[in-house]
Amino acid sequence: MKDQEPGKPIGGHPTGDMLNAQLLAMLKGWSAYGYELAQQLNDAGFGNYNKGSIYRALRNMEATGLVSSTWDTTSSGPAKRVYSVTRAGTAFLDNWFSLLSWHSKMLNNFLNAGLSATRERSEKKRAE
Amino acid sequence: MKDQEPGKPIGGHPTGDMLNAQLLAMLKGWSAYGYELAQQLNDAGFGNYNKGSIYRALRNMEATGLVSSTWDTTSSGPAKRVYSVTRAGTAFLDNWFSLLSWHSKMLNNFLNAGLSATRERSEKKRAE
DNA sequence: GCGAATAGGTGCATATTGCATCTATATTCA
C-alpha cells in the first residue's frame, strides 16, 4: 500500500475493478476513446490517473468482453480506438453497484454495532 | 481480472483498500484477531475470503501504522495477535468513506448525464 | 518543414493476490 498524500482521499487513484467501473460508467451510452477518458478523469478533480493504466484497463476489459472497440480513422487527429460497453459490461456495472452497496452497508453495520453482535451470533452458531 | 461467478457481486472478494477498510471497520472500537476477522467475513454471507490475504492485510496495515497489535497469551487456545485501530487507521476509514461517496457520485453523474456535458466543459476549457 | 499536441502503446521493477502448505499450540475424547 502506498502512503497517503494530503488532498487526496486515499493513497493513489482508483485501480482494478473500481477503475473499470469508472470507465464503464463513462462509456455507458456514449462511446469514447482512451485518451479522452484519461482527460475526463484527470479533469474530474481527482487528478493524476495514469494513462498507461487506463489504456491497459480498456484492453483488459475488451479481452474479457466488457467493452468492444473499433478504430475511428475519419475524425480529426490520429486514429482513435473507440470503445463501447457490451451487455457483459452493463452486467458488470450492475454487479459493481450491488457490491458497493453491500460493502458500505457492511462498513456501517460494523461501525454502528461493533463486532459484538456478530460475535455472539457466531459463537451461538458454532455452539450448535 | 477474474471471471464472474453467479451469486457473488463480482469475480472474487474485496481486496486491497476495500479489504483494509472492511477490516478497519470491524476493528473500530472492538479489537480482534485475524482468525476471528476471517471467520466473521466468511460468515457474513460473502464467503470465501482468503485467510492468507487477511493475515497479510493486517500485517501490512500494521507496517503502515493503520493498526497496532499485541499478543494475547492468556485466553484459551493458541496465542492471538490482537489488533486495534490507530488514529491513522481512523483517518484512513474517513478517507475511504469520502472516496466511496466520490466514486459513486461520479458513477451516477456519468450514467445520468453521459459524457456529453463533461465533454463540452472540457472542450470549452481546452479552448481557453 | 518543424515543433507541439494528440493518441496509443510497451518495458521493467515492484507490489499484490490466490492457492497450497507449514508450524505450533490447545482441546477433545477414545
Next chain:
DNA sequence: TGAATATAGATGCAATATGCACCTATTCGC
C-alpha cells in the same frame, strides 16, 4: 495417555497488476 482435530498465524511461489518512464506514429499550427 495420546492421537486426531480445531485454532491461530504465517510463508513460498507462480501469476497478475501497478506506477513510472519512455517510445512510436499521426496530425495540426505556423
